[in-house]
Amino acid sequence: MPREERCRILIVGVGPAGIAAACAAAEFDDSVAVLDDNPAPGGQIWRGEENPRIAQLRDSRARVFSGTRAIAPLGGGSFLAEKDGEPVLFHYEKLILATGARELFLPFPGWTLPGVTGAGGLQAMVQCGLPIAGKRVVVAGTGPLLVAVATHLRERGAMIEAIAEQAPRRCLLRFGAELWRAPGKIVQALGFEWTLRGVPRFTDAWPIAAHGENCVKAVLLETRRGARLFPCDDLACGFGLVPNVELAALAGCELHGGFVAVDEWQQTSLDGVLCAGEPTGIGGVDRSIVEGRIAGYAAAGRRDRARKLFAARRRLHAFSAVLTRCFALRDELRHLARADTIVCRCEDVPLRNATEHPTARSARLHARCGMGACQGRVCGPALDFMLGWTEPAGRARPPLYPVSMATLAAACEEEPTHV
């Protein structure tokens, strides 16, 4: 028999939104459970870090199930998860999806070399013990994350050779001008600028190619003054964030423009299923926390408490809109990959094989693009951007993550009705 857990409110994901939702809900409900794949709470941005909010979660009444991978909603208030290869069946009344976001990776020649990682990805690995002191790092891509990551790495002894932001300079200036919307961020930004003094910074810049035999040795960056080569040990490269909407899509929630549609109470199109944070719209930590709290209070039946946060959420939504506009991806990034550049890393599918197909499904069935272990999470958003494929919900199939046969075998012990 699989291990079973019962709760009134089940929260999937224990990053900033999940933590906020759990703490808020647990103030008023003693039956709150949170599950998350990572070894410890904090999601990506607080990975391996001690943090007052994580401490608050520990002190709350919420039960936290870390190292527990979400596999699929089974219907009827049951949710299948897996821990250490064993099934865990959660029974719930209300579900809050706080599944966060992942980085958008765009293919370019050499991007599959060891040493080429995501921007947040490299920070996460360093948080988990990757040695970085004395290593030469180029940070590239887009968004405030680049500067935060570069700062973090420099503080740990990395030599930041360059930061290459693809957005035009005027967009960065506009972003700086809009920071008054989030005053805390101004102080933070000034801190980053101080730490990064002396580091070559580029706007209108992006990677053209990573060079090396068995690992990255140098990066060729396009800049406004032409291509420049930067020898390096690591290339940390992230082109913004992709919302993790797969679980919402699998559960049957409506999506709008690739994000989970929610009302003012963070309620999705499905009764009893709420969603908070990046899956409803990319907006960073502060937005995730506020939406998480609203969802937690709403799920616990305390709309009065949730309503008090609406103004803060409005401000953060306005800030999100600024973020999206300022760091929109430029058209040149659609054409970084060459015909022989691998676009699906799990199955080693080159771009030329993918471009023969009008849809993601056709490319998957006939070119194996997206048929591998990552289930299209890396190549999917990249090819959607590059080729205009549109199928985010279509890609959502069970299991949400690779899962052992044993867990699937135990998902439903009852004999199905049959003649």
Add this chain to the structure above:
Amino acid sequence: MSDVAADVVVIGAGIVGAACAWVLARDGVSVHVLESGVPGGGATAAGMGHLVLIDQPEAEYALTRYSRDLWLQLAPAIPPEGEFRRCGTIWLAAGEEEYEAARSKHAWYGEHGLRSELLDSAALAAAEPNLRAGLAAGLLVPDDAVIYAPWVTRWLLQRSGATVSFGAAAVAVDGSGVTLADGGRIVCGAVVCATGCGATAMFPDLPLRPRKGHLAITDRYPGFVRHQLAELGYLKSAHGESRESVAFNVQPRATGQVLLGSSRQFGDESPDVRWPVLSRMIRHATEFMPALAGLQVTRVWTGFRAASDDGLPLIGPYGDAENVVLATGHEGLGITTALATGELVAAHILGREPAIPAAPYLPSRFGVRVNA
């Protein structure tokens, strides 16, 4: 689309439609194929790609034997992406009764000039170390094979040289051609309807029902299983009428992934995974192959087999309309019998004697009539 003309229009680019197009084109016919979705994206993509000889009933035997031979002849031409592997099937006998059944089959195959080998318990364990101990026997059929059907479908289509209209949906068929959803018309001498379960949309009186199945595929574990493995009990499941059944059916893919089937359900037309059925299918499989339990499953999906009322496909003219030809109702043998279906369809359209008797598959056996 303005009026277009061709000798034959094939509706549906699944493996059966693609095979029909390929055979007809080979025989000099100009073919126009209509496909509303992804070629090989329907039931073809939910099949196991198993090319298998089925020994009964007689009509199924004739069709699978003929078609398997055609596949084996075509095999050297299939490019690597088609993943053709002559891995053979081992039919598993769990106990004494099934061992007896396996012995009779082995004898019968010998009488009919078909290769097979009876494996006792020890030989079975040597052939497939991951099977549980204590299975009574296995019947190895070495000339059975597997392909990756969606890719082979597209390959047959391209090889045929047929004109293919993607995103084109046929709404009506009559004696002189096909009418499309966008109002266009294709004038032709004959129409082949190879739309699987979709055939009942155009011909509501066809005795076809969708029979849902589940599949699961794993990450790469090269060498975990070497042959297609199926329990002898599978034959009861496939031909039975029960509302819901599972059977042990596991296959090595060329990539080293392990493909697991099979389940059968009537009366459920939602493509959603039915967890009780999937769980039961996997539990049943792990009884035969305990080591499956530790493999990582990367995808689970469902599909619908077109099942006719007597379990045999509908290949031949629809009612009185000699030039409207059905090629559907193949249940779980669409991939195996695609090439033979193509030959039977071409034989009918071109007015020649088919290589095997066509009578058992004629839709007229059901008294199917053209709508007035």
Add this chain to the structure above:
Amino acid sequence: MPENIAVKVNGVAVLVAPGTSAAAAVILAGFAACRASVTGAPRAPLCGMGICFECRALVNGVAHTRTCQVTCQPGMVISTDAA
């Protein structure tokens, strides 16, 4: 002061700080790649958060383990495709 943890990567013994991921241990042991791609190219972690599956290796006998999601435990045995 929490003690360092002893693990083996492709037979090479390394001592890592508590909280170190198996992926980091592979680098610390001197191996640039965790796995070989389906066409044999060396691959190392990309996303650092468990979604890209490039960091897979054999960990304590379990194939296809995402090393970036696994924290080193005493005696852990890690084998990459290079082994």
